[in-house]
Amino acid sequence: MSTKKFMYLNRKSSYGTVYAIESLEVVLIAAAFEQDVSLAFIDDGVFQIINDQNTDGIGMKNFSKTFHALGDYDINKLYVSRESLEERGLNEGDIMPLVYEDEDDDWKEKPSVRVISNAELSKIMSEQDVCLSF
Amino acid sequence: MDDILGAEVDEEGFLVNLGDWTREIAEQMAKDDDIVLAEEHWQVIDFLREYFDEYQIAPAVRVLTKAIGKKFGKEKGNSKYLYSLFPYGPGKQGCRFAGLPKPTGCI
Numbered sequence: 001m002s003t004k005k006f007m008y009l010n011r012k013s014s015y016g017t018v019y020a021i022e023s024l025e026v027v028l029i030a031a032a033f034e035q036d037v038s039l040a041f042i043d044d045g046v047f048q049i050i051n052d053q054n055t056d057g058i059g060m061k062n063f064s065k066t067f068h069a070l071g072d073y074d075i076n077k078l079y080v081s082r083e084s085l086e087e088r089g090l091n092e093g094d095i096m097p098l099v100y101e102d103e104d105d106d107w108k109e110k111p112s113v114r115v116i117s118n119a120e121l122s123k124i125m126s127e128q129d130v131c132l133s134f
Numbered sequence: 135m136d137d138i139l140g141a142e143v144d145e146e147g148f149l150v151n152l153g154d155w156t157r158e159i160a161e162q163m164a165k166d167d168d169i170v171l172a173e174e175h176w177q178v179i180d181f182l183r184e185y186f187d188e189y190q191i192a193p194a195v196r197v198l199t200k201a202i203g204k205k206f207g208k209e210k211g212n213s214k215y216l217y218s219l220f221p222y223g224p225g226k227q228g229c230r231f232a233g234l235p236k237p238t239g240c241i
Binding site (some may be wrong): 072 | 143191
């Protein structure tokens, strides 16, 4: 089976709709097929990977913890739109410190998240075989 | 609806309420599958429960295999070993004994 480049676009915040958790489930399922997977967070999607989420008040599962497992699934390319962060009064320091262990570099922990401009993001999107928008 | 020691389970035998889990339930589930839980089974079951607590998902078999090898030694980090403990699949059967939902992506 040949490898394709899959990008999952996350454009909605975590808990108002089912899109965010559904996207994450699809990503984890697709990971089993060992494709080249990346995730992009734009618009309200940036709220999905914000630090210190607490869902006690809404009685829902805090699935933000699951993003920390992505490294184990060899998913280590998470792109975040700098413009979308800024529009919401957020910056890089508000994002969860997600890491992966680099098998080719003595299992050193490396950051998975990259904050980039929309222009850079468009370029990466244009290089994909498949883009799925949630 | 079926139950195991009073705890509700779905049609595939997975606990409906994760909070119902006890070690006795795990032992009963294993007994129903003709397995006696030994130390080696509990290593995996306890690991699955810790993983779920931390990440809110049951790990895929590939991830479980790698993690078990890292934690308990290389000789245990392979699917042959894990299948010898859980013949119906470390993901599916292991997660069921551990009181977790079926792993995401498990068919």
